[in-house]
Amino acid sequence: MRKFKSYFLLLFEGLKTFSKASRWGTFVLVILVPIEALVPTGIIFSIQKVTTELAKGSVFSMSWGIFWAVLLLISNIIPPATTAISGYLTDVLIANINQKLIDKASEIKSLEVFENDEFYNDVETVRSELSWRPVNLIVFTLSNVRYIISLLSLLVLLFNYTWWLPLAIVIVLVPQSLIHYRIQQEAFETLVTRRPEARKMNYLLEIALNRDYAKESRLFNVFDFLKKRYWKLFYTVHKEENRIRMRQFGIALIFIIISSLVSMFAFIYLVFQVRSGKLSLGIVVGFASSLVAAISASNGLVEESDLLYDTLMWLEKYLKLMRKSFTESGYKSITEINQxxxxxxxxxxxxxxxxxxxxxxxxxxxxxxxxxxxxxxxxxxxxxxxxxxxxxxxxxxxxxxxxxxxxxxxxxxxxxISPVFQDFSRFKFSVGDSISFEEKTGVDEALQFSGLPDLNSELQLGKEFGGTDLSGGQWQKLAIARAFYKNxxxxxxxxxxxxxxxxxxxxxxxxxxxxxxxxxxxxxxxxxxxxxxxxxxxxxxxxxxxxxxxxxxxxxxxxxxxxxxxxxxx
Ligand SMILES: Nc1ncnc2c1ncn2[C@@H]1O[C@H](COP(=O)(O)OP(=O)(O)OP(=O)(O)O)[C@@H](O)[C@H]1O
Ligand SMILES: [Mg+2]
The missing domain is CATH 3.40.50.300 (P-loop containing nucleotide triphosphate hydrolases)
Structure with a gap:
């Protein structure tokens, strides 16, 4: 129970953090989703009203028919609208979080952090899933809310026919969810512990595709080696994941059978009720469709809450990285370096x-x-x-x-202090920017000083950005110009x-x-x-x-x- 509470707090914090990226985007989603949730129940309800009236042979009123048509329209409009807004939210969230990562990186003062592979794993866990996790937190939360509203309204509808059926659905739902969460946790942990292997796999791909490795990888023919190494890593990573997938499928199957049995009994029960004249025939349609919708909403809820749980585990890692304090800077000011x-x-x-x-x-x-x-x-x-x-x-x-x-x-x-390191960085901006980082004045003088008088400061560097490349010595001179430029x-x-x-x-x-x-x-x-x-x-x-x-x-x-x-x- 405590664990659930901590996950709720985590969810709350995540939503608070991420909704800041675009308040109106989040707001529109928050409005649309409950509407979307109530639509199926409304549709079933209106069908039931129409059929009951028809069965009774009473005068058919158009209003329920119109109500049904409007709901149908809404149910068709909302999904593409939520897709568009989620897309927009995704972009804004990625930009926001990337900026936070740059801020976090600037807090790192000691290079000791970069000597630790755990740091790379943490960063990789956060970064590799950055493009979809944050928006999923919002989307999954809302779709869970949607399923909960749908399910509750359908259960109320079902309750009108029989009390024990909604209860049975809830009784199946709880263990089903709990078992799913456990497996999901296992899957996530496997993914995280496999992260070093995944990073190695990415590295192999980088060797194959990156310009920095293009010469040696060809003349030493490393491609066969890369493929062999890749598959070896793949099998170690995926053996465990497949095992988990099979378990997930097995458990899902068991619960599908259980819920089908519940529906079947409910249906037989209903038929007997109608036969014995306790319920009218007109109700059968409403009951059957409510039942199908309720079961599908309950399965949907299990699946979506499962995905939300998975996202929360990612969020935990993200917040851990963001909360990590790297600012262990000293406090004494100095104005000069004497001794x-x-x-x-x-x-x-x-x-x-x-x-x-x-x-x-x-x-x-x-x-x-x-x-x-x-x-x-x-x-x-x-x-x-x-x-x-x-x-x-x-x-x-x-x-x-x-x-x-x-x-x-x-x-x-x-x-x-101003350095030229042995393994200096080759910034791929314009020549001027890679010396002065956007301050324009004095760049030409620095270039002159370092022996690159002919280099245009506007020149873009880096072939991957449509720019040019320099010779080894010129790159070094550029690093020297950077050091000379500093005041x-x-x-x-x-x-x-x-x-x-x-x-x-x-x-x-x-x-x-x-x-x-x-x-x-x-x-x-x-x-x-x-x-x-x-x-x-x-x-x-x-x-x-x-x-x-x-x-x-x-x-x-x-x-x-x-x-x-x-x-x-x-
Ligand atoms: N990041 C690192 N982590 C662990 N060991 C390192 C690291 N960097 C260097 N070393 C080790 O520290 C020792 C000194 O390295 P250093 O780079 O200071 O040598 P150097 O005198 O500059 O050599 P060179 O003339 O080749 O540049 C080496 O034995 C090297 O293996
Ligand atoms: Mg050295």
Missing amino acids: ISLDNVSFAYPKENQKVLKSISLGIKKGEKIAIVGQNGSGKSTLLKLLADLFTPTSGQILINNEDLREIKHEDYWAK NVELYLFDEANSALDVHSEKQLYQKLMELSAGATVIWITHRMTSVKLSDKVIYLDKGKVLGFDSHENLLKNENYASLYREQFE
Whole structure:
């Protein structure tokens, strides 16, 4: 019972949330549905009136006939009208919820959330069914109301003939619904637990259809592999679902037989009543049609309430995601970044045992130019992501102006730093928008600065949007332009921003970087050792440990560093 109450509260909350998307759409539906519900009973009632009058041989009055015709018209008009309004509501709801998802995503400050597959499952459950679930909540609720009104009015009509028949219908209805809900819950849970497999299946399709995979998937002929993998996943997912479907069908069959038996007995009973003269022949038509309508309304109610229950389970997941608080931002404001200190910082990625940064302690003064070098996998990018406040240290602290970075407001800190990540994003807007996100001024200057003077800022990017594509190095320069474009930056973080650049462009990049960042702190990661000469100090990382933090000249005394440096020029 408590569970039912909680589902009612959930339904109420869902309706309240979703009806906000379009008040008038919801309003019109709310008006139409009860009318639709009462129409069948009205039709049967008017037929019964007409037949009774005919049977009695009394004077036939047209009014019931007209009433019948009007009801018939209404019953035909309402379904297409509700379909049109539901369609409209669907569109508005999707837009509203998508906007809420964008808002929710913006609340996520720590990238740790994205390292967790449960998050993807939750998001996927909500997103994959977004196009139909919210509107279904409204539509199913209303159709349940419709069925309840229909059924009640028909039961009242039947009650006039015999008291036990309505009671029998209700007695069958209750267990039938409860059993259905249970199975529906099982089905939903199966669907949710199968979500990782479903995501893998979607991924296989993405490989087949997405441009990013088009080259390798052809030259390595991955398509047979994709198909085989797809079917394998399909069978694991669908075995369980089929089992549930069969059970659903079996149970439905049992209850159909039971309700048919009830109707049959009722009908025989009625025939005997008429025979013994207790009821008139004219009533038979009304009774039989009420009975058929009542049974079909009760089956309809079971089915629709079942679907509503299923929708409520989705709603529960949706509201859970929406209520989840990601805003664990610090509270201290900062206006500048002076001193950066790492105090015994260690870090392991979420759900990983291995520490990728180990007891790092060092200090960086305002305006210093710092290069980070080390072999692949030594933790350079990770260190940069920690400095960008996208992850927090597993132990130890990062201090900005002697304040723990955890306590500083993300927005304040992020406003002061500008990054080029190793795996920078390729935004597919116009060139200008992907640099400035709609602010127009200064884009051309940034393009000039990053070595793309000929690129038109109006140029649309992304073939999938009818735009163009850039070369690898040009994309990287665009990411650099984005970083240069940002104002009031006090800390630049460049992760191998030179990796795709030609020698000339690379030289220009560092020259411009030094020019632009005169008073700002710059930390850059590089495998090309020529640029380390521009730095005040070099962080030499190896397997997560700092093996050296000193000027390039001093570090050359370190045998390993020296050989790392020299190897490039041999
Ligand atoms: N998101 C992640 N989750 C788990 N482990 C990760 C993740 N990203 C990186 N790692 C691991 O952390 C270690 C350090 O990675 P990192 O990207 O910091 O190396 P790097 O020094 O930047 O290497 P490269 O020169 O190849 O860019 C690697 O062993 C890598 O496997
Ligand atoms: Mg890296």
